[in-house]
Amino acid sequence: MSLKSSNRSENAGEDRGVQVGLTAMLVAVRDGNPVVLTIGEAAALPSGPLESGHRSLQAGLRDWVEQQTGHPLGYIEQLYTFADRDRPSDEPGRRVSISYLGLTREEPSRAGASGSWRNWYEFFPWEDYRGGAPEVIGNTIVPALRLWADAAGQEEKRGKRLQRAAISFGFDGRPWNEELTLHRYELLYEAGLVEEAARRAGSKGGKFVPGRAMNGDYRRILATGIARLRTKIKYRPVVFELMPPAFTLLQLQRAVEALAGLTVHKQNFRRLIEQQDLVEETGQMSSDTGGRPAKLFRFRHAVLDERPIAGTK
Amino acid sequence: MSLKSSNRSENAGEDRGVQVGLTAMLVAVRDGNPVVLTIGEAAALPSGPLESGHRSLQAGLRDWVEQQTGHPLGYIEQLYTFADRDRPSDEPGRRVSISYLGLTREEPSRAGASGSWRNWYEFFPWEDYRGGAPEVIGNTIVPALRLWADAAGQEEKRGKRLQRAAISFGFDGRPWNEELTLHRYELLYEAGLVEEAARRAGSKGGKFVPGRAMNGDYRRILATGIARLRTKIKYRPVVFELMPPAFTLLQLQRAVEALAGLTVHKQNFRRLIEQQDLVEETGQMSSDTGGRPAKLFRFRHAVLDERPIAGTK
DNA sequence: TGGCAATATGCTCAGGTTGAGTATAATTAA
DNA sequence: TTAATTATACTCAACCTGAGCATATTGCCA
Numbered sequence: 001m002s003l004k005s006s007n008r009s010e011n012a013g014e015d016r017g018v019q020v021g022l023t024a025m026l027v028a029v030r031d032g033n034p035v036v037l038t039i040g041e042a043a044a045l046p047s048g049p050l051e052s053g054h055r056s057l058q059a060g061l062r063d064w065v066e067q068q069t070g071h072p073l074g075y076i077e078q079l080y081t082f083a084d085r086d087r088p089s090d091e092p093g094r095r096v097s098i099s100y101l102g103l104t105r106e107e108p109s110r111a112g113a114s115g116s117w118r119n120w121y122e123f124f125p126w127e128d129y130r131g132g133a134p135e136v137i138g139n140t141i142v143p144a145l146r147l148w149a150d151a152a153g154q155e156e157k158r159g160k161r162l163q164r165a166a167i168s169f170g171f172d173g174r175p176w177n178e179e180l181t182l183h184r185y186e187l188l189y190e191a192g193l194v195e196e197a198a199r200r201a202g203s204k205g206g207k208f209v210p211g212r213a214m215n216g217d218y219r220r221i222l223a224t225g226i227a228r229l230r231t232k233i234k235y236r237p238v239v240f241e242l243m244p245p246a247f248t249l250l251q252l253q254r255a256v257e258a259l260a261g262l263t264v265h266k267q268n269f270r271r272l273i274e275q276q277d278l279v280e281e282t283g284q285m286s287s288d289t290g291g292r293p294a295k296l297f298r299f300r301h302a303v304l305d306e307r308p309i310a311g312t313k
Numbered sequence: 314m315s316l317k318s319s320n321r322s323e324n325a326g327e328d329r330g331v332q333v334g335l336t337a338m339l340v341a342v343r344d345g346n347p348v349v350l351t352i353g354e355a356a357a358l359p360s361g362p363l364e365s366g367h368r369s370l371q372a373g374l375r376d377w378v379e380q381q382t383g384h385p386l387g388y389i390e391q392l393y394t395f396a397d398r399d400r401p402s403d404e405p406g407r408r409v410s411i412s413y414l415g416l417t418r419e420e421p422s423r424a425g426a427s428g429s430w431r432n433w434y435e436f437f438p439w440e441d442y443r444g445g446a447p448e449v450i451g452n453t454i455v456p457a458l459r460l461w462a463d464a465a466g467q468e469e470k471r472g473k474r475l476q477r478a479a480i481s482f483g484f485d486g487r488p489w490n491e492e493l494t495l496h497r498y499e500l501l502y503e504a505g506l507v508e509e510a511a512r513r514a515g516s517k518g519g520k521f522v523p524g525r526a527m528n529g530d531y532r533r534i535l536a537t538g539i540a541r542l543r544t545k546i547k548y549r550p551v552v553f554e555l556m557p558p559a560f561t562l563l564q565l566q567r568a569v570e571a572l573a574g575l576t577v578h579k580q581n582f583r584r585l586i587e588q589q590d591l592v593e594e595t596g597q598m599s600s601d602t603g604g605r606p607a608k609l610f611r612f613r614h615a616v617l618d619e620r621p622i623a624g625t626k
Numbered sequence: 627t628g629g630c631a632a633t634a635t636g637c638t639c640a641g642g643t644t645g646a647g648t649a650t651a652a653t654t655a656a
Numbered sequence: 657t658t659a660a661t662t663a664t665a666c667t668c669a670a671c672c673t674g675a676g677c678a679t680a681t682t683g684c685c686a
Contacts (some may be wrong), residue, residue: 052661094663265673265675265676266675267675268673268674268675271673272673287682287683289682290682290683291682291683292680292681292682292683293681295683
């Protein structure tokens with residue numbers, strides 16, 4: 001491989017190495033809402049550099065999250081790796097971030113715990129369809145995206161922009177697709193409708209769509225995680241990572257709805273869960289339903305061994 | 314964040330930075346078989362370090378692949394990032410690898426092209442179900458996995474191992490699931506049935522399952538890419554990245570079958586493709602079918618803009 | 627005490643999707 | 657001329673899915 005050595009001379013930067021950062025999006029469900037663990041006024045996610053003392057990427061991540069939030073990590077999976085796009089080019093070295101999605105039962109915070117749990121719809125108000133189409137879409141987003149489409153020079157480009165916007169946000173007769181969270185955020189970013197985009201462009205101006213902005217790429221990581229989770233609950237029983245040991249079917253349904261940002265048909269939901277043998281009765285009943293008492297169920301952990309696909313779809 | 318500074322003193326290694334490697338699994342379909350681009354006697358994949366001259370991760374990857382193989386990259390997507398597990402702990406610094414999947418129409422190699430295209434079933438002979446269950450599964454793999462299960466101490470552990478093996482490889486009455494490629498490779502690795510596992514453990518011995526081994530984690534990356542592709546063709550029209558500009562429906566079907574390692578029902582396949590409007594007639598006919606001439610089709614690129622989900626399932 | 631609101635739970639049904647097959651057409655090679 | 661090979665149209669039963677109706681238990685309140 002003579003190529004390597006010939007190339008090396010041109011790029012002195014290589015020897016300096018690269019800063020590798022680990023970032024976690026930690027999710028729980030609280031009071032029927034999806035929440036994420038944030039630090040620093042909800043503008044950042046728990047994160048820190050990969051160090052030589054870390055035995056693995058996941059071990060490093062656990063280290064940082066526990067140090068910064070006092071919260072232990074349960075189920076985690078890798079989301080995406082990217083080179084920071086907000087990094088000024090004159091800085092020495094560069095930064096690569098590896099992001100992870102973690103699921104947990106949100107327990108009462110322990111000694112030394114810090115950070116705050118935020119409803120993820122604070123960051124993405126347009127993603128919550130549980131009460132029907134969010135008003136922000138019709139009031140603000142669609143008009144703004146129409147303006148953005150009109151700003152395209154040629155007619156053809158205008159049509160493409162409009163079509164993409166309509167598919168992403170479900171207007172002009174198109175259906176809402178809850179899995180497109182990342183597409184939607186990227187579209188808003190491209191259209192300059194989120195603060196992060198203006199920040200990067202250097203321009204402070206513009207009118208932004210509602211929704212709390214974050215530092216760097218953090219909100220993008222959230223969007224990636226939401227999209228991943230919304231896809232994954234359909235074919236893997238990951239919701240149960242977010243549930244207490246015993247729960248009613250309605251509680252389970254509410255958790256799924258919280259993540260998906262959609263309501264589902266109650267009877268069909270129960271049919272789905274039961275015919276897949278995802279749960280078993282504990283024998284107990286819950287009486288604090290506000291109506292007829294409900295059976296309590298627990299997750300059948302054996303399904304993890306029994307079948308490669310099983311979920312809430 | 315006082316935590317950071319307090320931590321930094323304990324880990325001098327952090328300042329040295331980390332070597333970040335970029336690795337590509339480049340896929341094409343040739344003569345109805347899936348092929349991957351390898352270098353160095355088919356024991357490695359095109360790869361190289363991220364350098365400061367690279368504007369992005371993808372740009373860096375393109376650089377290395379073009380230098381090492383002379384082949385330009387088309388469609389690419391990120392696969393997974395991992396810290397090398399074969400790295401001796403006494404080496405300074407550490408290495409992080411970011412792997413990508415690339416799809417291309419395999420064109421006649423250009424000037425300066427090197428590397429060789431290999432049928433991916435050379436590396437995973439047990440993954441090709443197109444001619445029915447591969448003999449290697451019944452002859453070699455199942456018996457070896459039964460021995461491995463028996464070697465478990467307790468009865469309960471033995472049962473779990475056997476169940477996992479049966480699910481992965483589709484025996485004991487369980488169906489074959491072509492998407493479990495990565496699970497299968499990891500199971501064989503855990504059972505010590507692939508050369509890479511023995512290499513890592515230091516032991517040279519053991520009898521291995523047929524299939525060409527590779528250096529480092531390369532075969533694991535291949536397994537990840539195959540699994541990703543087999544999942545993805547079902548809901549995104551990525552097969553067309555691998556097809557020539559015009560093709561018959563049977564050629565398209567053969568490409569899908571090559572990737573999935575399965576045969577499909579011809580009439581139903583056509584129904585699926587046509588009712589999704591994935592293709593349009595070119596008006597030409599192909600006469601070298603060996604039978605009745607077939608209409609030639611091209612991919613309707615507009616579907617990429619029209620719908621978020623569309624594929625061969 | 628009786629009615630109402632809220633929830634739980636069982637069942638039906640129409641429409642669409644899917645897997646598998648039959649039937650027929652148009653070529654080439656022997 | 658026949659057989660082999662591929663293309664293409666159509667059918668059908670089984671299953672899955674979305675939507676709704678009906679009834680059962682509870683707490684709360686007038």
